Amino acid sequence: MTGGGDALAQLVLRDRDHECEGFGPGRVCVRVVAVARLPTRAGPFRIVAFWNNRDAKEHVALVHGDVVGAADVPVRLHSECLTGDVMGSLRCDCRDQLTEGLAAIQREGRGVLLYLRQEGRGIGLINKIRAYALQEQGLDTVEANLALGFRDDERDYAVAAHMIHGLELRSIRLITNNPEKIRQLTAYRVDVSGRIPHVIPPGEHNRFYLETKARRSGHLIDLAALEPRSEQADPVVVAPAPGTPGGE
Ligand SMILES: Nc1nc2c(ncn2[C@@H]2O[C@H](COP(=O)(O)OP(=O)(O)OP(=O)(O)O)[C@@H](O)[C@H]2O)c(=O)[nH]1
């Protein structure tokens, strides 16, 4: 069965009364609370919903193949980006990273994408839009966060680590360019047995953003080696109506 459904369903039963000392400074503890099939454009997944004891954020895992109890499982940690993931914003590379992350897991034949509700690298949607406004005045992404009184990256991966332990992944190959994710997960006792690079070619609007990630935030991205990508290349889904611009 796609997604190792039975083993995942068992986790819901296992976690009914789960309570541990928690992970990280916030002592966050999560429970697997629901599992269902999720056919996607990228292929078949199962979606696993997690409850946590600290806030109302509903984190989920998309699981493909048999992963419970497995080693060297490809794992992508995706941080929520409403503007990119949902609206197709070209200011960042998040939507392409999400699509490519799911595709990579399908190619590998198994894997997990954790969709983490860490909008704006943990500062939230309103503050991310404030940061965008500052970037329009010439600040880069790091400077904008600092000007708002935040660290350049407020994300903590304790919840992700607990989710990985909750799925009983023995070791993971992390799909990322961000060494901080590997550092934090390792500190939370996740066995990171390898790294799979996750580089999206730059487009016109996000080139400076990607350069800033490489230059200032330590991401392992060699932009010079990448061919530029043509943006807005998503095929239209609905054909223009006759009589409208672009229509018959
Ligand atoms: N504060 C802030 N957050 C942003 C900005 N642009 C994108 N984000 C957020 O950045 C997060 C994605 O993180 P990235 O730094 O792109 O990538 P990463 O996940 O750290 O690294 P990889 O694993 O290599 O992809 C999402 O939560 C976005 O909402 C920005 O200009 N300012």
Ligand SMILES: [Zn+2]
């Ligand atoms: Zn984004």
